[in-house]
Amino acid sequence: MSSPLLEVKDLQVTVGEEQKVLLDGLNLTIYPGETHVLMGHNGAGKSTLMSALMGDPRYTVTRGQIIFKGQDVTHEPADVRAKLGMFLSFQTPEEIPGITLENFLRTAQNAITGKPVKVFAFRKELAQQMEALGMDESYADRYLNVGFSGGEKKKSEILQLLMLKPSLALLDETDSGLDVDAVKTVAQGVRAYHNKDNALIIITHNAKILEGLHVDYVHVLDDAHIVRTGDGSLVNEIIEEGFRALKEDEAK
Amino acid sequence: MRAFETEKTDVAEVDRSIYDIKDKPNAAFEVNSGLTPEIVEKISEEKNDPEWMRIFRQKSLRIYNSMPVQNWGPSIEGLDMSNIVTYVRPKTEMRGKWSEVPDDIKNTFERLGIPKAERASLAGVGAQYDSEVVYHNVKAEVAAQGVVYTDIESALNGPYAEMVRTHFMKLVPPTDHKFAALHGAVWSGGSFVYVPAGVSVEIPLQSYFRLNAPGAGQFEHTLIIVDKGAYLHFIEGCSAPKYNVANLHAGCVEIYVGENARVRYSTIENWSKNMYNLNTKRAKVEKGGTIEWVSGSFGSHTSCLYPMSILAGEGARMEFTGITFAGAGQDLDTGAKVVHAAPNTSSHITTKSIARDGGVSNFRSSVTVLPNATGSKSAVSCESLMLDDRSRSDTIPEMDIRCDAVDVGHEAKIGRISEEAVFYLMSRGLSEEDARALIVGGFAEPIAKELPVEYAVEMNNLIHLEMKGSIG
Numbered sequence: 250m251s252s253p254l255l256e257v258k259d260l261q262v263t264v265g266e267e268q269k270v271l272l273d274g275l276n277l278t279i280y281p282g283e284t285h286v287l288m289g290h291n292g293a294g295k296s297t298l299m300s301a302l303m304g305d306p307r308y309t310v311t312r313g314q315i316i317f318k319g320q321d322v323t324h325e326p327a328d329v330r331a332k333l334g335m336f337l338s339f340q341t342p343e344e345i346p347g348i349t350l351e352n353f354l355r356t357a358q359n360a361i362t363g364k365p366v367k368v369f370a371f372r373k374e375l376a377q378q379m380e381a382l383g384m385d386e387s388y389a390d391r392y393l394n395v396g397f398s399g400g401e402k403k404k405s406e407i408l409q410l411l412m413l414k415p416s417l418a419l420l421d422e423t424d425s426g427l428d429v430d431a432v433k434t435v436a437q438g439v440r441a442y443h444n445k446d447n448a449l450i451i452i453t454h455n456a457k458i459l460e461g462l463h464v465d466y467v468h469v470l471d472d473a474h475i476v477r478t479g480d481g482s483l484v485n486e487i488i489e490e491g492f493r494a495l496k497e498d499e500a501k
Numbered sequence: 502m503r504a505f506e507t508e509k510t511d512v513a514e515v516d517r518s519i520y521d522i523k524d525k526p527n528a529a530f531e532v533n534s535g536l537t538p539e540i541v542e543k544i545s546e547e548k549n550d551p552e553w554m555r556i557f558r559q560k561s562l563r564i565y566n567s568m569p570v571q572n573w574g575p576s577i578e579g580l581d582m583s584n585i586v587t588y589v590r591p592k593t594e595m596r597g598k599w600s601e602v603p604d605d606i607k608n609t610f611e612r613l614g615i616p617k618a619e620r621a622s623l624a625g626v627g628a629q630y631d632s633e634v635v636y637h638n639v640k641a642e643v644a645a646q647g648v649v650y651t652d653i654e655s656a657l658n659g660p661y662a663e664m665v666r667t668h669f670m671k672l673v674p675p676t677d678h679k680f681a682a683l684h685g686a687v688w689s690g691g692s693f694v695y696v697p698a699g700v701s702v703e704i705p706l707q708s709y710f711r712l713n714a715p716g717a718g719q720f721e722h723t724l725i726i727v728d729k730g731a732y733l734h735f736i737e738g739c740s741a742p743k744y745n746v747a748n749l750h751a752g753c754v755e756i757y758v759g760e761n762a763r764v765r766y767s768t769i770e771n772w773s774k775n776m777y778n779l780n781t782k783r784a785k786v787e788k789g790g791t792i793e794w795v796s797g798s799f800g801s802h803t804s805c806l807y808p809m810s811i812l813a814g815e816g817a818r819m820e821f822t823g824i825t826f827a828g829a830g831q832d833l834d835t836g837a838k839v840v841h842a843a844p845n846t847s848s849h850i851t852t853k854s855i856a857r858d859g860g861v862s863n864f865r866s867s868v869t870v871l872p873n874a875t876g877s878k879s880a881v882s883c884e885s886l887m888l889d890d891r892s893r894s895d896t897i898p899e900m901d902i903r904c905d906a907v908d909v910g911h912e913a914k915i916g917r918i919s920e921e922a923v924f925y926l927m928s929r930g931l932s933e934e935d936a937r938a939l940i941v942g943g944f945a946e947p948i949a950k951e952l953p954v955e956y957a958v959e960m961n962n963l964i965h966l967e968m969k970g971s972i973g
Contacts, residue, residue, distance in 0.1 A: 336928070343919070343926075360929070
C-alpha cells in the first residue's frame with residue numbers, strides 16, 4: 250500500500266482564551282483514492298475538524314499532529330497546506346469584492362503551482378468546467394461569490410476544486426441548501442474530480458452528494474470524539490435510524 | 502503558534518524607490534528661506550509679474566501675516582515657514598520638446614512615466630519641477646480646436662491676460678484661509694486651460710508636479726475655464742523624493758465650469774512623507790454643468806484637502822469620488838465640500854479611507870444647501886477600513902440645510918478586514934500578505950475604476966507596496 254496522504258494523530262483542538270476543547274484525542278488516517286464521510290450532530294465537531302485541518306487561525310491545536318504528505322503541517326498557515334494540495338470547500342464561502350472569479354482562480358492556481366498560468370488553456374478549461382456545472386459564463390467576470398445565491402456559491406466552490414486539483418478535498422456540507430438538480434450537478438462535479446490519487450473527506454447530512462462515489466469509511470463524531478467508524482453502509486443506517494439508534498447501539 | 506516569516510520592509514525608504522530618486526541640487530536661482538515683503542518682491546521680479554500681480558502678492562502677504570493658523574484638523578506644528586524656501590527656479594526655460602529639457606530633469610519625468618503617457622494617452626502635458634514649469638505641450642489638433650493649455654506665466658502676459666486677471670484667485674481669495682493667502686503671495690507655476698464653447702477635449706490633459714529641492718515649497722496655480730457645453734478631463738499628478746526636512750505644498754486649483762459644460766478633474770497625490778500638503782481646490786458650476794472630482798491621496802506627512810464645489814446655476818451637479826490611504830506617521834485629513842446655491846442641484850460624494858500602522862485617515866464633508874436651492878439632492882457615503890488597532894479613521898460630516906424641499910442623505914461605515922475572508926483566500930494558496938492586499942484592493946476597487954487606467958494600476962501597486970511588511 251502507498252503511504253498515507255493524511256495522518257491525524259491524537260489531535261486536540263481548542264478555541265478561545267479559555268481553551269474550550271472542541272476536538273479531543275482524534276485519530277484519522279487517509280490514503281490516496283479513499284473517500285471518508287464525517288457524520289454527527291450539529292456541534293459535534295465536524296466542521297471544526299475540517300477548519301483545523303486547513304489551518305483556520307480561529308482554532309488552536311493544543312496537542313497532537315497533522316501530517317500531510319509526510320510533512321508535519323500542524324502549525325503551518327493555510328496557504329502552505331493549500332500549496333501542498335489541501336482544499337476546503339466552505340460551508341458558507343466568503344464574498345470577496347474587487348476580484349473576479351476568473352482572476353481569482355488564476356491567482357490561486359499561480360500561487361499553488363508557483364508557475365505562470367497558461368491563459369488560453371486556462372480559459373478553455375474554465376469554460377468547460379463551468380458548463381459542466383451549469384454555471385453561466387458571466388459568473389467568471391463577477392466578483393468572487395459576491396451576490397451569488399447559496400447554490401451558486403457551492404458551485405463556485407466545486408469549480409475551484411476542479412480547477413485547483415488538490416490531492417485532498419474537504420467538503421463541508423457542500424450539498425446543504427441546494428435544490429435537487431443542484432445537488433446532482435455538485436455530486437457530478439465531485440465524481441469528476443475524484444481519482445485514485447486523491448482523497449475526499451465529506452461532511453453531509455444528505456447522502457445525495459455521495460451518489461456514485463464509493464465510500465470507504467464513515468466516522469461518526471459526537472462531543473469532540475470519533476465515536477464510531479464503519480464502512481459505507483453506515484451512512485444509510487444513520488439516515489434511516491438517526492444517531493440516537495446508533496448511541497443506543499453503543500450502550501448495549 | 503503561528504509563526505509567519507514575513508519580509509519586513511520600511512515602506513518609506515524602500516518601496517517608494519521610483520519616487521525617491523533625488524536629483525542633485527540643480528537650481529538656477531532660489532530665494533532665501535522664510536517670508537518677507539522683500540522675498541515676495543524678489544519673486545515678482547524673477548517672474549516679471551505685471552503690476553497688478555505685484556500688488557496682489559504683497560496684499561496676500563499682509564493677509565497671510567494677519568491670519569491665525571487654523572485651529573482644527575491635523576497639527577501643522579512641524580511646519581516652520583521661516584525654513585521653507587518658497588521659490589526655486591530650475592536651471593531651464595520652459596520647453597516644448599522633451600529633448601530640450603536638461604537630462605537629469607527629463608530622466609526624472611521619464612522614470613515617472615510622463616513622456617510615455619503623453620505619447621500614449623494624453624492630449625497635452627505640463628510638467629513642473631520645483632517652482633517652474635519645465636515642459637508644456639499640447640497636441641496640434643487640440644490646439645486647433647481653440648483649446649489653450651499653457652503655463653500660467655505665459656498666460657499672464659499673453660492674449661488671455663485679461664481672462665487670467667479676472668479669474669485668478671476669485672474663487673479662492675487670499676482671505677479664504679492662511680495658506681490661500683500664502684499661495685497668493687508666493688504662487689509660481691501651474692497651468693492655464695481654456696476650452697472654448699462647445700469643444701469637447703476627447704483625451705485628457707495632464708499636469709505633473711515634482712518637487713525636488715529639500716525644504717522647499719511648491720505653490721502652483723491651476724486655472725481652468727471651460728466654456729458653455731464644453732468638456733475637459735484634466736489629470737493632476739504629484740510626487741517628491743523624501744527628505745528629512747519638511748516640504749510644503751500649498752497649490753491652488755480654480756475651475757470654472759460653464760453652462761452645460763462638464764469637467765472631470767483626477768488627482769493621484771503621492772507626495773513623500775515629509776510633505777505638508779495644504780492644497781485648495783474649488784470649482785464653480787453654472788446652470789446644467791457638471792464637475793467630477795476623482796481623488797487618490799496616498800502620500801504626504803499631513804494633508805488637508807477638501808475640494809469644494811459651488812453649484813451656482815440651476816441643475817448643476819457635482820460628483821466626488823475619493824480614496825485616502827494613511828500609513829505610519831501620516832495624518833491625512835481629506836474630504837469634500839459642496840454648496841448648493843441654485844434649485845435642482847445635486848451632489849454625490851463617495852469616499853473610502855484606509856488606515857494602517859498607526860496612520861490617521863479622517864474624512865470630512867460639508868454640505869450646505871442655501872434657501873433658494875429647492876429640489877436639490879445630496880448623498881454622502883464614506884467607508885473606512887482600519888487595518889489594525891493602532892490606526893484611526895474618523896468621519897466628520899457637516900450639514901447645513903436651509904431649505905425644506907431637499908433630499909439629503911449620509912452614510913458612514915467603519916470596518917476591519919474580515920479574518921474569515923483572509924482564511925478563505927489563504928486556503929486557496931494566497932499568502933497572508935497577498936490575501937490582505939487583495940481584500941484592501943477590492944475595497945478600493947470602486948474608486949480605482951474611476952481613475953485613468955495607468956493611475957488605477959499605480960494605485961494598485963501602491964496598495965501592494967503599502968501592504969508589504971504590514972504583517973509581523
